[in-house]
Amino acid sequence: MYRCLIPAFLYIVLSGCSANNVKVDDSLKTYFDSAGVQGCFALFSNGENNFIIYNLPRYRDSSFTPASTFKIVNSLIGIQTGVIRDENMVIKWDGVKRWNNDWNKDLTMKEAFAVSAVPYYQEVARRIGRDTMKLWIDSLGYGNKDISGPIDSFWLNNHLKIKPDEELGLVKKLYFDQLPFFKRTQDIVQSVMLREQNSNYKLYYKTGWGFPGEGRELGWVVGWIEENKHPYFFVLNIESTVPKRVIEVRIKMLKDILAHLGFFNGKK
Numbered sequence: 001m002y003r004c005l006i007p008a009f010l011y012i013v014l015s016g017c018s019a020n021n022v023k024v025d026d027s028l029k030t031y032f033d034s035a036g037v038q039g040c041f042a043l044f045s046n047g048e049n050n051f052i053i054y055n056l057p058r059y060r061d062s063s064f065t066p067a068s069t070f071k072i073v074n075s076l077i078g079i080q081t082g083v084i085r086d087e088n089m090v091i092k093w094d095g096v097k098r099w100n101n102d103w104n105k106d107l108t109m110k111e112a113f114a115v116s117a118v119p120y121y122q123e124v125a126r127r128i129g130r131d132t133m134k135l136w137i138d139s140l141g142y143g144n145k146d147i148s149g150p151i152d153s154f155w156l157n158n159h160l161k162i163k164p165d166e167e168l169g170l171v172k173k174l175y176f177d178q179l180p181f182f183k184r185t186q187d188i189v190q191s192v193m194l195r196e197q198n199s200n201y202k203l204y205y206k207t208g209w210g211f212p213g214e215g216r217e218l219g220w221v222v223g224w225i226e227e228n229k230h231p232y233f234f235v236l237n238i239e240s241t242v243p244k245r246v247i248e249v250r251i252k253m254l255k256d257i258l259a260h261l262g263f264f265n266g267k268k
Contacts, residue, residue, distance in 0.1 A: 021050040028054035031257050032238065035249040037219070039238035040164055041257055044172065046231050052261065063144060063161035064237065067208035068116045069220045070155035072170065072189060074124055075113065077136045079185045083127045084109050087188050091120050113192040116207060122152035139180060142166070158212060167222045168235040171204075175224055175231055193223055200266030202226040205254070209247050212239070219246025221254045227268035234258070 028041055032054075040055035053059050078084035087110040097104050102115040112120035125133065130151050137145050143162030147154040154160050173179050177186045193204040205223030212218050221236040236254050238246050255264075262268060 022056065023050065023052050024056050025052050025054055028257060028260070031253050031260070035238070035253050036242065036245060037238040037240045037249060037253075039219075039236065041236050042164060042168055042234065043258075043261065044168060044233040046172070046233065058237065059164045059235075061163070063163050064218055064220075065158045065210040065212060066143065066155050066160060066162045066167070067210035067218065067220060068118070068121075068155075069162075069167060069206050069208040069222050070160070071113055071116065071121050072174070072193070072206050072222075073136075073140070073142060074121050074128075074155075075109065075189045075192070076174075076179065076181050076185055077128055077133065078109075078124045079188055080136075080181045081128060081132060083124055087113075087192055091123050094119065110192050113206075114195075116209075118156075125152045140170075142170075156210065158210075164235045164237045167220070167237075168233050171222055171224055171235075172233045175233070195223075200227065201264055207247075207250060215241045217241070217243065217246050219250040221250050225258060225263055227263065227266055230268060232263070232268070 032039055040053070040058040042051055042053045042059050044051050075084065079086070088108050090106050090108050091112070093104060093106050096119070098119065100115070103117045103119055107115075107117055107120050109120070111117070130147070133151065134147055137147055143160055143166060146159045146161070148159045149157050174186055174190060177183050179186060190204065193206055194202060195205055196203040203223070203225050205221050208218070208220030210218040210220075216239050219238045222234070224231045224233045226232075234254070236250060236257070238250060238253065240246050258264065
C-alpha cells in the first residue's frame with residue numbers, strides 16, 4: 001500500500017485569526033439565545049481579509065473535542081496514505097446495528113462523510129495506525145495534538161482538542177490547497193464537503209457532535225460558503241445541557257446567521 005509521509009520539519013499552523021482584522025458582532029447573540037445554546041461564531045472574508053466574530057474569547061482561546069469535524073483530517077490522511085483509495089471506496093458494514101440506521105450498511109467514503117458514519121472512520125483510523133496518524137497530527141499542528149487512548153476514538157474521548165480559530169484556519173488552508181497533502185487529496189475532501197449548491201451559492205461544511213462532560217453536549221459546523229467565486233470561511237461552535245439540542249439547531253443557526261449577513265442571494 002502506498003504511503004506518503006511528510007518531512008518532520010513541516011509544521012502547519014492552523015490558526016486563522018490575527019489581531020487587527022476582527023469585528024466583534026454582538027448582535028449575533030440573538031441567534032444563540034433563540035436556540036437556547038451558548039457558543040461562538042466566526043466568518044472570515046477572504047477577499048476583504050477580515051473576520052466577523054461573536055464571542056471572541058471562546059473562538060480564540062477555548063479548546064474543544066473536534067468530534068466528527070475530525071473526519072476532514074481523517075479523510076485527508078486516509079487518502080494521502082492510500083488507506084482510502086478515493087471517495088468511492090467501500091468499507092463493509094461489520095454487522096453491528098447502531099443507533100443511526102444510515103451507518104448500518106456498506107458505505108463509500110462519500111456516503112460515510114455525508115452521514116458522519118463513526119464506524120467507517122474508526123476503521124480508517126485503525127488502518128492508518130497510531131504512528132502514521134501521530135506524524136500527521138503533529139505536522140499539521142492540529143489542536144493540542146493529543147491522540148492518547150484508543151486509535152479509533154481519540155477525537156471523540158476529549159483527549160484531542162482544538163480551538164474554533166484553528167478549525168476555521170484548517171478549512172481555509174484546505175480550500176486553497178495549502179495543507180501538506182497532494183492536490184488530489186485536498187480536492188477529494190473538498191468535494192465531499194459540498195452539501196448544497198445552486199446558481200447563487202455553494203455551501204460546504206462538516207458537522208460535529210461531542211460530549212465534553214457535566215451533562216453538556218457540543219455542536220460544530222465548519223466550512224465555507226462561496227458566492228460569485230468568492231469564499232467565506234465559517235465556524236459555528238455551540239453547547240447545551242438539553243439532550244440533542246445542538247444537533248437539532250446547528251444547521252438552522254448557521255443558515256440564519258449567514259442569511260443575516262447577506263448570503264444565499266448571490267450578491268456577495
